[in-house]
Amino acid sequence: MGFRYFRRIRLFPGAYLNMGKTGTSLSLGPRGMKTTISPKGIRHSFGIPGTGWSYQTPLKKWNDKKQQPKNLSSNSQDENQQQSIQNDYQKLEFGFLKKLICPKEELALAKGVQACILQDYPVAESYLKQALCYVDGAFTLGIVYLNQGRYADAEIQFAKAEQTPRLIGEFYRKYDLGMKIYLEISAYYTAEYEANAMASYLSHAKAFQQLNRHADTCKLLLALYKVMPQNLDVMIFLAEIVLEKEPGNQQWMKAIINMTKNLQNDSYAHAVLLMSKAEAFDNIGMTDAAITTLTTVLSKKKDRSLDFLLEAQYQRGVLFLKAGKKVQAKKDLNAVFASNPGYANVNQLLTQM
Numbered sequence: 001m002g003f004r005y006f007r008r009i010r011l012f013p014g015a016y017l018n019m020g021k022t023g024t025s026l027s028l029g030p031r032g033m034k035t036t037i038s039p040k041g042i043r044h045s046f047g048i049p050g051t052g053w054s055y056q057t058p059l060k061k062w063n064d065k066k067q068q069p070k071n072l073s074s075n076s077q078d079e080n081q082q083q084s085i086q087n088d089y090q091k092l093e094f095g096f097l098k099k100l101i102c103p104k105e106e107l108a109l110a111k112g113v114q115a116c117i118l119q120d121y122p123v124a125e126s127y128l129k130q131a132l133c134y135v136d137g138a139f140t141l142g143i144v145y146l147n148q149g150r151y152a153d154a155e156i157q158f159a160k161a162e163q164t165p166r167l168i169g170e171f172y173r174k175y176d177l178g179m180k181i182y183l184e185i186s187a188y189y190t191a192e193y194e195a196n197a198m199a200s201y202l203s204h205a206k207a208f209q210q211l212n213r214h215a216d217t218c219k220l221l222l223a224l225y226k227v228m229p230q231n232l233d234v235m236i237f238l239a240e241i242v243l244e245k246e247p248g249n250q251q252w253m254k255a256i257i258n259m260t261k262n263l264q265n266d267s268y269a270h271a272v273l274l275m276s277k278a279e280a281f282d283n284i285g286m287t288d289a290a291i292t293t294l295t296t297v298l299s300k301k302k303d304r305s306l307d308f309l310l311e312a313q314y315q316r317g318v319l320f321l322k323a324g325k326k327v328q329a330k331k332d333l334n335a336v337f338a339s340n341p342g343y344a345n346v347n348q349l350l351t352q353m
Helices: 069-091 096-101 104-117 121-129 135-148 151-161 170-174 197-210 214-227 232-245 250-259 268-283 287-297 306-322 326-339 346-352
Strands: 006-012 015-020 023-028 033-038 041-048 053-056 180-186 189-194
Touching (some): 069 104, 104 135, 104 170, 121 135, 135 151, 180 197, 180 232, 189 197, 189 232, 189 268, 197 214, 214 232, 232 250, 268 287, 268 306, 287 306, 306 326
Antiparallel strands (some): 015 023
16 A cells, blocks of 8 residues: 655755655755745745744645635734744843853853754854753754754754753743744654653654664654553654554554554544554555545544645545445545646556546
């Protein structure tokens, strides 16, 4: 079952060609400020690696001359995002008396976070290295390294911070900073956390994943799952890793199915996890169970991305075809083709039917 296909090719510094089921797109720009050009239109995104702040504009379609009502708030959202960042920067602008009584390591940590806000990463790293006596010094430096693609360095810093997990985020809470950590833990799901121990653990797992340390990634996520068996982010991340690395491992597939045994389609996170459950069913030859699970996924559309729903319908169509149910398969695949004629191999499948 072709649940996953994505490839990124680096053309030259700052330019990438992205190839996936929905087609090909071009990403341009430095880290933290990207413009993505695709057949659907143009989308701008910017973030502040090392702080977790990010913002993405609504897709501007090529032929969309009529402005959609829900996009009218994009400017105010942009302004709110910028205001939040400016507020956090100002909170760390210490006055003379504060500088006089504040420990030099805490001043360095504040300067390091401010440098992150300004995207001056060499300066941020320099200050944060002076603040490693603080747990948040190591944690923040780990986030900086993770966003820069320095995964081995990030892993070391997260390990340091996690020696005293209750103190992770203490600096951010003390100064009431609005820092958010955004982690893409599956093709269709991004987890959002404030600066805390869970943010460090999941970021640590992400560093392991990027280093291809599969055993360490699974070990950490399993440890989190044992402590928090209802945490959807942990389950989604664990399922993603296992399905990518060990799709033929029947024991792992059954573990995913058991982990999601009583799961309902209550939210987008639940739907993403149910998609993984369907893939696990298919990997052990339980096609009908996979179809039933995807039908549950498709039963609710509110707060689900169109790309996610399109993928679920495509996969159900492929499974119907696999089960010899051509009428149902044709209905699903025709719906996918109507939405995106170039989606995966949908045109080829319909031609062969």
